[in-house]
Amino acid sequence: MSNTNSQIAQESEIVELSPKELTPILIEHALAAESVGLIGPPGSAKSELVAKAAKAAGLPLYINNREMQDVTDDKGLPMRDTDNANQLVWFKDKKWMVDYPFANFMDELPRAQMAVMGSSASFLLENRLDDLYLPKGTWHSWAGNRTSDRAGANRVPSIIYNRCYMYATRYDAESQVEYMLTMDDVDHLTMRYLRMKGDAAFQFDANKVINSTPRAWTTVAKKLFRNPDAVYATIAGRIGKGFATELMAFRNLAPQLPSVEEVLLNPTKARVPESVSGQFLVTDMLADQASTNTFDALVEYAKRLPPEMQAKFMKDSLIRKPEVANTKAFTAWGVKFGEVLR
Numbered sequence: 104m105s106n107t108n109s110q111i112a113q114e115s116e117i118v119e120l121s122p123k124e125l126t127p128i129l130i131e132h133a134l135a136a137e138s139v140g141l142i143g144p145p146g147s148a149k150s151e152l153v154a155k156a157a158k159a160a161g162l163p164l165y166i167n168n169r170e171m172q173d174v175t176d177d178k179g180l181p182m183r184d185t186d187n188a189n190q191l192v193w194f195k196d197k198k199w200m201v202d203y204p205f206a207n208f209m210d211e212l213p214r215a216q217m218a219v220m221g222s223s224a225s226f227l228l229e230n231r232l233d234d235l236y237l238p239k240g241t242w243h244s245w246a247g248n249r250t251s252d253r254a255g256a257n258r259v260p261s262i263i264y265n266r267c268y269m270y271a272t273r274y275d276a277e278s279q280v281e282y283m284l285t286m287d288d289v290d291h292l293t294m295r296y297l298r299m300k301g302d303a304a305f306q307f308d309a310n311k312v313i314n315s316t317p318r319a320w321t322t323v324a325k326k327l328f329r330n331p332d333a334v335y336a337t338i339a340g341r342i343g344k345g346f347a348t349e350l351m352a353f354r355n356l357a358p359q360l361p362s363v364e365e366v367l368l369n370p371t372k373a374r375v376p377e378s379v380s381g382q383f384l385v386t387d388m389l390a391d392q393a394s395t396n397t398f399d400a401l402v403e404y405a406k407r408l409p410p411e412m413q414a415k416f417m418k419d420s421l422i423r424k425p426e427v428a429n430t431k432a433f434t435a436w437g438v439k440f441g442e443v444l445r
Contacts, residue, residue, distance in 0.1 A: 370400045389416060
C-alpha cells in the first residue's frame with residue numbers, strides 16, 4: 104500500500120463530528136490538558152473550534168503555524184551567556200519559559216517538515232521539548248487537512264496520531280447552520296439559503312482559486328450581517344460567481360420562497376412563488392434536497408408548478424440523485440408528464 108493510501112486508511116478510522124458536537128469535547132480535553140488532533144476539509148472551522156475551547160478553559164492561546172516553521176523555531180540556537188562566558192543559553196528557554204499553563208495550538212501540522220513534526224510529538228506526549236518542560240496544565244493541540252483533500256497535506260507519522268485524541272470535522276449544511284446559529288453576527292437569510300441548498304452549497308477543488316467552504320460561507324454571512332447591500336463582486340470573491348448569483352437572487356426573492364421544512368411537511372399547501380425567477384430558484388433548491396426518502400413530498404409540491412418547471416425539477420433531481428428514478432413518485436409523474444420530460 105502506498106504512503107498516500109495508507110494515510111487515507113488511517114484517517115478513515117477517525118470519527119467525524121459537527122462543530123456543535125466537538126465544542127464541549129474539546130473544552131473537556133483543554134481543562135484536562137489532554138492532547139488533541141483535528142483533521143478535516145479546508146475551511147471546516149478547526150482552528151476556530153480550538154480557539155473557542157481554549158477561551159472556555161481560561162487558557163491563553165499561542166498559535167504557531169507549523170508549515171511556516173523550521174525546527175530551530177522550537178529548539179532555538181545556542182548563544183553565549185552574557186553573564187557567564189563559559190555558559191551557553193538556548194533561545195528556546197526564552198521563547199517557551201512561562202510560569203502559567205497555556206494552549207499551544209500547532210496549526211497546519213500535516214504541511215510541516217518532518218523534523219518539525221518530530222518536535223511536535225514531544226509536546227503532545229510529554230509536555231516538553233528536549234529537557235525543557237512546559238507548565239503543568241498546558242494544553243497541546245494540532246489541526247490540518249486530510250490527505251484526500253489534496254490541499255498540500257503530507258503524511259503524518261503514526262507517532263503523532265498515537266499521542267493524542269483524534270477527531271475529524273464533519274462537513275455538511277445542517278452542521279454548518281447549527282454552528283452559525285451560535286453566533287450573533289451572521290445574516291439569517293444566508294443561513295436559510297444554506298438550509299435550502301443543502302450540502303450542494305459546499306464545494307472544494309484544489310485546482311480552483313475560490314471554494315465555497317464552510318469558512319467562506321461564515322465569512323459571507325458575517326459580511327452581509329454588517330452590510331446587507333454588499334455588492335455581487337464582493338460575495339463572488341468568497342464563494343464563487345455561481346453561488347453568489349443564487350444567494351443574491353434568493354435574498355431578493357426570499358419572501359416568496361417556502362422553506363425546505365414547509366415543502367416536506369406540507370407539500371400541498373407550502374408557498375409557491377408567483378414569479379418565474381422564484382419558481383426557477385425553488386426548483387433548483389429543492390432538487391438539491393432530492394433523495395429516495397424526500398422525493399414523494401418534493402414531487403407532490405412540484406405538481407403545483409408550471410409544466411416546464413416540473414420538468415426542470417425532475418431533470419435536476421436526476422442529475423443530482425439518479426436513484427430517484429426508481430421511486431414510485433417518479434414513475435407516476437413520468438406516466439402523466441412524459442411528454443413534458445422529453
